[in-house]
Amino acid sequence: MTRRIQQVVVVGADAPAWMAAAALLRSVSGAGIRVRVVELPTLLQPVDAYSALPELAGFHHRIGLDEDLLFSLCKAVPVAGRRFSNWSGAAPPFIHGYDRAPPPAAGLGFTQLWIKGRQNGLRTDFENFSLASVAAKAGRVPAAPKDAELHAAFGYNLDARAYSALLRHGTMRGGVDSKAGTIADVEIEGDRIVSVILDDGERVEADLFVDASGPRAALIGRMPGADVESWREWLPCDRMLVASAKALKPLPAFSQISAFRHGWIGLFPLQDRTAVVAVYDGRETSDQALLEDLPALAEMPIGGDAIVSDLSQGVRRRAWVGNCVAIGESAFSLEPLDGAQLHIVHYCISQLMTLFPVEAGAFPEAPLYDRIIRRLAFNLRDFQLAHYKLNRRFDMPFWDGCRDAPVPETLQRKLDVFTARGRVPLNDDETFQEQDWESLFIGHGLMPQSYDPRVDAIPEQEHIAQVQARLNDIVGLVEAMPPVDAFIAGADDQRGTEMTALG
């Protein structure tokens, strides 16, 4: 057999770097592969928060992280979804709830029954049939048993620095070697990194380098053929502001995303504060003007800690070149509209594990990784872009432009098939599933023109009973869910009990 990988070096900082290191530690260190981290300076500020999708739970499980620690140490707030306001003129807000695939009704997708019901005068809005959305509105955390037929999950708003520190601590304790520094130079031969030279002169060599440096793309950015394809033509926002405001009382079970004239404002509840994010088009408004408008837009006083940065969105043509694999924002980046930032990181890591190179000398796994990551990127871009495309804020140049511009063929197909028949054609490597796209499309006012003809085979009384049963099920399940504050306190209590038991 050819030579195995013996040394992997993760270069980066913050959660992405420690997530990669933790996963490597779990998966391959048992095979005798050494894992080392070159820790670059953090990109995080005290105001920063991560807002993550429920899938993060699976990652925590794989690396053996006790989730109670998120609530005791990382100011975490569980959220059942995101509420979108002011995207569609006078239409009321809607919630994209984190539902799992709902069970069929009378053998068919429930959405198809709803479409017919709607055409025949059903008044109940679509989101009332979403367990997560109803939970979110009721301030409840969908922590129901996973074996229930109707099932939702919660995502996480996390203090970014505390979460990174928690991962770092756990990973270091697991035996990962780390070294802090900055990169002086990267020695590349052909398409392979020979060494990363640090500012203190140390040459770091490895068989495989994982670039977890975020938008810096400290390694992949230097590799041949890995330049970025910009998405600017579709996604015009190019500035991002982060700040904080006081904590919300009581804590809501959702994050809030409000469109305004030049972009959107996000409010992400944490235990000790509210993280505030504004994403906007710098050609439409200045940073200063935005800062002045911010309290009015957010409807709350904003702390004096605001930080503004450039935002560029796009995907690398190749995310794995030679012995350098980019994960997370080093591979592609989007604005934080749908909370996929950490999802991208752990999806990339999980693909890297599945495709872990079998030898140090050749990397035929790379093209498959590239295809997968690009598909993931296109699917997420399309999901984000759909918010813009479907806006109904008329007579505002920024929003008119977003609505009128053509979208990529992959998104157009989803819009077309959904409009025609209420179905969502999913691709490989989709983060968001049918129920997510449905919630997004219908929430933004895209109403299917027809439904699956099989729905007409359901007798009317049965149809009404199915719809009513779904509403009742949801109400019953939500009533049994804990409110956010109780959930957080419960997580703390439970940890307390365990520690007592251990003591």
Place this chain on the structure above:
Amino acid sequence: MSEPLDIVILGGGTAGWMAATALASLIPPTRCRVRLVESEEIGIVGVGEATFPEIRNFNHAIGIDEAEMMRATKAAFKLGIQFVDWGFKGSNYIHPFGVHGPVGMDHIFHHRWLRARNLGLKSELQDYSFAAQAARDCRFELPETRSTALDCAYTYAYHFDAGLYAVYLRGLAERRGVVRTEGKVQDVVRDPETGNIRSLLLESGETISGDLFIDCSGFRSLLLGKALGVGWEDWSKWLPCDRAFAVPSEPDELSPYTRSTAMEAGWRWRIPLQHRTGNGYVFSTGFIDEDEAAASLMRSLETRALAEPRMLKFQAGRRLVNWEKNCVAVGLAGGFLEPLESTSIYLIQVAIMQLVPLLPGKIVDPRLRDEFNRLIDLQYERIRDFLILHYKLNTREDAEIWRYAAAMDVPESLTRKIELFRHSAIIERYRDGLFPPTSWLSVFIGQGLIPESYSPLADTMPGESLISHLDAFHADLLDRVEEMRRHNRFIDLYCGAERSTAPTATEMRL
């Protein structure tokens, strides 16, 4: 509510009656009226006596009682396909309908097995497949009857008489309101403006008009191909077989698998049913002439022939689109792939089950049509690649067709899969398409492609415990297989064609 959609199905073979039954069963008469035109003078191909497990979803959806259908079609169970002499002369493996190794471990199991092999373990991959072991031992039980993980590791399909299946479906369809018209099409009348098909003019002078036409006319593709002129994409450079002889013979051992034996110019199938054994030789006239092929088939029969061999002509490929204007092809009218992996009926099924939810109104919505065509193309291309794989990965040098196949260029989508597996034992997954990674794995390994390496993730367990784990799993699996009933015994009890009643619960209990 508007008038129901008038659907006209042309052709009453397996495709036509499957389409008719599904439409009549799933969509209420307020939404569509179904007519089927067929001629008793035109024979049916009756493709696919062997099926794929997905057929169970179809039967379930349209409300078919399994035991009743099996009695009516003299069916038997099928746990996989055995390939004899494919990778090399003397090779023999089963592509099972189920995973290798424990349920939920299929992402890593074959890497562990490859490692154990390197460490000296002597075993075959299929030793760890419940379906393959049960098949070899001619045993069968329904997987649902027991709930342990091991017993859920497989699924099953049927061998049935496709002609009887069509007859059985026709009975259902007619009871559910499908109107059958006997007759041959003389002319297809089209709307001069839209180019849509308006009606079929029969030789009897009768005119059958409709809103949507489903072309189940078989290879002739009378509507989609001939009337609408939709072109053909030829795949015969990868799949050179262009003829088949089929012949039934007396019943034989009721083995719960299809057998495919590689021959000097193609391959031969053996499909055991309750009342006969189906046999056939799929071959290429580029490598053997017809008479020789027929003689070769007859010589190879294990039981006495019940008829003269019947020949079919075909070409691998598919129509450029399967839905054009107001006409949708189902079955051979839309494309053909040789029955090496029993996909003919699956392709019929998938066309129907994609059409139903996307059924258009009186005016075709191009968005629905395009989505249908996209999904069907994906299905065809992925099955095509999987079939080519069997040819490409042979190391036989004893016949010209095998030398040709080993040397031929294959689609890039397949080349990259082969190369990645060869190097790293990695199998790319996809969402829309029939064959899961475990199917690819069984053919890769079965045809003799042992990867050069395996994932380092399989290196974490100490070698000795790995081997003892595998041994224990295999032993456990054999024990379970031994507890299963013989397949022929199970058939007698469950759906013996002689029986007129359903089995009692007591009879079915072990």
